Every structure is written in C-alpha cells, then in structure tokens.
Amino acid sequence: MGVVTDILFIALATALINNLVLTYFLGICPFLGVSRRIDTAFGMGCAVTFVITMSGTVTWLISHFALVKGSPLVEAINRLAGAQVPDLLFLQYIIFIFVIAGMVQLVEMYVRRFAPALYRALGVYLPLITTNCAILFVCLTIAREARLTESFLAALVYSFFAGIGFTLAIVLMAGIREQLETADVPAPLRGPAITLITAGLMALAFMGFKGMAG
C-alpha cells in the first residue's frame, strides 16, 4: 500500500472504527462532565486533541531516542558503564505521565490567556486533562504497536485523529444532551444515568463502522 492510503486508513480507523470514547471507554470523565453545551464540548475536544497530538509525538521521540532497545541513550549507557542494560522501558509510565502533565500545563496557560470564557466554562476539567486516560492510552499504543513505533508520520496521524475522534464523540453527545434537557426523563435516571444509556446507543451506532474495516 502507498503512504497516502496507509495514512487515510489509520485516520479513518482511529477516528471512527476504533473511536476512543465509544469502543475503548477512554476519557469518560470529561465525556460525561463537559458535554452539556456544544461550544464547551468543542473547546474541550480541541484542547484534548492538542494535548494528545503533542504528547503522542513527543513520547514517540523520547521512546525512539532514549528508551527502546538499541536507542542512542541505551547504547551510550551500555558503552560508558560497560553494563548490559537491555532497555529503559521500565521508566516508560513515569516519563509519559510527566510529558502529558507538561503539555496540559501549556494548554492551561494558553486558554487562560486567550480564551478566558472557555477557561471558566471548562473549570476543573481543564487541569484534569492530565488524568484523561485517552491521552496515556494513545501514548502507550504508539509505544507498543509496530506500525506506529516504526513511522513517525503514522504516530502523528494516529494521535491527531484519536483526538478528532474524541472531539466528534463529545460534540455529538453535547448535541443530544441539549435536546434531552427538554425531554421528560424518569427522575432516578436523570443526570449521569441517562447520559450513559445515550452513550450506549451511540456506541451501538458506531459499531456500524466496524463493517468498513473489512
């Protein structure tokens, strides 16, 4: 397959067929927490997309040059110490979470400076992007799947479209919830319960995309 078809396939597969929220249950907290209005949901989606893309590519670079077997840093340690260190992968989780926290800090400063209204609307969910499992999941997938570890471009496309998939899911959800506000929901189901059931029906609809993978 050519490079272009490869990229198109990764993009489509990540955003629709393997949608992070609706097939892997990732990023459920913001998905339930900030999906009340379409514009806030869209802002959240953009912030998450940015953090995912940056973290995905930065952790790819770190893995490639410092952590995996045969990378420059590991080779250097082996040469200098004369020891046999196979890799530094046991540091992976700690380094990844460090990078993600740094990226979120950047986004937080940017949003507070240039979009104060969005900053107030997102509230506590903005710093909580650090603990959005979608981001760590994307970094780990990039570090573990051969087709992504080998190509920087594939990793970039994958992480960007993972973010797009998250944005799509949360904006669709916000659209449905704006309509739900006027619906007569039985009292015990109001709030998170009906949102989860709605998400279940959306997941059912997204299962239809599985047929496209062929």
Added chain:
Amino acid sequence: MAEASLPGAARRFRYGILDDNPVYRQLLGMCPTLAVTASLGGAVTMAGATAFVLVMANIVVALLRNRLKGHLRILVFTLTIAAFVTVVDRFLAAYMFDMSRKLGKYVPLIIVNCIIICRCEVCASRQPLHVAIADAFGQAFGFLFGLISIAVVREFLATGGLLGWRLPGWVGWTVMKGPAGAFITLGVLIGLVNWLSRRKRR
C-alpha cells in the same frame, strides 16, 4: 451528629463502601469500570490491582503530607502512583500472564484512575496515616463491589452463566460483551441505585 460518634477511620471506611461509593456515588474511575467488566475474573483482578496502588499511594502521601505544598503536590501524587503501577504491571506480567494480556493497557491506565488521585488529594494529604489507610481500604472495597455488580450483570447476560457455570438453553446477548452493553448496564444500575436510595429516604 451521628457521624461524630464514630471514630474518623471507621467512618471513612464505611463511607467508601456505601455513601461515597466511587462507582455509584462519585462516578470516578469510569474508564476501567466500563472496560474490564465484561467478565468477573477481569473485574476482580482490576479491582485488586487498583486497591494495591490506592493503599500504597495513600500511605506514601500521608507520610509525606507535611512536606507537600502548593502546585507540586499533584505531580508528586502522579509520580508516586506511576511508580506503584509499574510494580503492579511487572507483577501481573510475571505471575498472571494471561490476565495481564487480557487487561492490556488498562493496567498502566490505573495511573490516571481518578479515584486514586482524588483520595490522595481529599484525604491522604490531610489526614494521619491510619485514617488514610482506612479510607483507602474503604474506597478499594467500594470500587470492588461496584465492579463486581456490573460484571455479574454483563457476564450473566452475555454468556448465560458465571465463572464457567452455564444456564442451559440461554442464547447469549453478544451486545453485553461490547461497549454498548457496558454503557447501558452502568446507566441502568446507576438509575437503580438512585431509585433505591430515594425510596429509602422517604
């Protein structure tokens, strides 16, 4: 004040299981709750791993609490949790390889389980050691019961039985194994818990 008659540690333990249940009341840790509850075995292993990390992180944070100040504390929490998750991940890969494969990336994702970071922030960084430990155990049991309740419903409907035992003649609902079944089961169970607690209050 009925609450004041109970000592702090015991009250926090009980609260974690019932009134402040992480799954049904606080709606925390939703991602593993939905992802690993397709079968009972996976759910129990996940709850065990989370419990270990939660208790250890709470102990470390409670011991360090007088030195933690300002913005850096969240970073300290996260790095402590990440270190213990690395331990659990290696342990599962060494002794329970099949389960480790099955849970996959959801084991490292314990790092970003909001229950743990929430307990570090709300309780362990402010309370003495024994209270923090009791709180961690309470939340861990609450999480375990939450996961088990969802896993029982899903596994039963999907396969017509539990842990290898099968109801004869049951046609499994494949949808309950998938994401849609997870979302709907949790939604309905939360609704049920709300309904029950409303009735109790009346």
